[in-house]
Amino acid sequence: MAQGTSINRLAIFASGSGTNAEEIFKHFQHHSAIKVSALLSNNPEAYALQRAANYGVPTKIFNRQQFRETDEVVHWLKEKEVTHIVLAGFLWLIPENLIRTFPGKIINIHPALLPKFGGKGMYGMKVHEAVKAAGETETGITIHEVNERYDEGRILFKAICPVMPEDTPEAIADKVHQLEYFWYPKVIEDWIINSR
Numbered sequence: 001m002a003q004g005t006s007i008n009r010l011a012i013f014a015s016g017s018g019t020n021a022e023e024i025f026k027h028f029q030h031h032s033a034i035k036v037s038a039l040l041s042n043n044p045e046a047y048a049l050q051r052a053a054n055y056g057v058p059t060k061i062f063n064r065q066q067f068r069e070t071d072e073v074v075h076w077l078k079e080k081e082v083t084h085i086v087l088a089g090f091l092w093l094i095p096e097n098l099i100r101t102f103p104g105k106i107i108n109i110h111p112a113l114l115p116k117f118g119g120k121g122m123y124g125m126k127v128h129e130a131v132k133a134a135g136e137t138e139t140g141i142t143i144h145e146v147n148e149r150y151d152e153g154r155i156l157f158k159a160i161c162p163v164m165p166e167d168t169p170e171a172i173a174d175k176v177h178q179l180e181y182f183w184y185p186k187v188i189e190d191w192i193i194n195s196r
Contacts, residue, residue, distance in 0.1 A: 008192045009037040011082040012057075013090035016124075018048025020088035020109065020180055025055040027185030034192055037080045042067065042092055067095060074101050084192050087146065088184070091123055094146050106146040107191060109184050111176045113158055114142040118151030128169040128176065136163050139172060141179045143187050157187045 010028065014021045021039060028034050039052035040060045052059045058080065066072045074097055077085070085098070087108040094106060110118055112127045117139075122130070131139045140160040145153035159182075161175040 008034045008083045009081050010034060010188070010192070011038040011040060011077055011080065011085050012036060012048075012052075012088050013040050013085065014046060014048035014088045015041060015043045015091045016046055016048060016089045018046065018051040018088070019177070020184055021048050022051045022055075023181045024086065024088065024185050024188065025051065025057060027189070029055070031189075034189060037082055038077070040073065040076075042090070048089070064092070067092065071097055074098060077101075084188075084195075085146075086184075086188055089123075093120075093148070093150060096148060099146065099148060104145060104195065107156065107188070108144055108146050108151075108153070109180055110142045110144065110151055111139075111173075111180070112142065113138070113140050113160065114144065114151055114155060118142075120150050122151070125169055125173060128172040131163060131172055132167065132169045139163050139176060141176060141183060143184065156191060157183065159183050 012021045012024060025036055028036050036057050038058050038060065039048060041049055042062060044061050049059050060076055062073055085102055085106040112131060117127050117130050138160050140158060142155055143157040144155045147153040159179045161179055163172055
């Protein structure tokens with residue numbers, strides 16, 4: 001690593017299985033300038049915690065009160081010298097203290113083409129079911145900055161896939177997952193390198 005180059009430290013927030021988190025771990029495992037320093041979850045049962053352990057990534061579990069009413073999570077991220085935050089299937093709204101501490105340094109991936117099919121309660125299979133019910137001919141992913149409202153931050157990247165008339169919500173989900181796994185780690189890398 002060149003002299004004077006500092007390591008960017010990434011924290012991942014996940015609520016569920018952590019398949020996107022695992023793709024991010026893999027992508028940055030041997031990266032010279034970006035390291036995954038932590039995975040945080042609001043769900044003690046989240047399989048994402050096990051995936052993090054498999055890669056030697058420190059984890060923290062927190063409850064709603066710790067997250068929304070204290071600076072405990074912010075302090076822990078500072079202890080880990082985190083510079084950027086990535087949401088990967090994290091279902092809670094990010095509180096103001098986190099947004100203030102990491103301005104322009106938090107991004108999320110949404111499994112549809114925002115502004116369609118976004119907002120509170122639109123996550124996971126609910127999104128794909130809504131896409132199918134609306135008779136959409138395409139869907140995809142949107143990677144965006146995070147602000148105080150669900151899915152309303154500045155859009156950084158979109159990728160599109162077709163929705164065929166015979167596609168079930170499960171088939172749509174599979175297509176969208178492939179886009180997520182392929183693009184999210186690459187977009188995170190570009191975003192971090194270009195936001196220094």
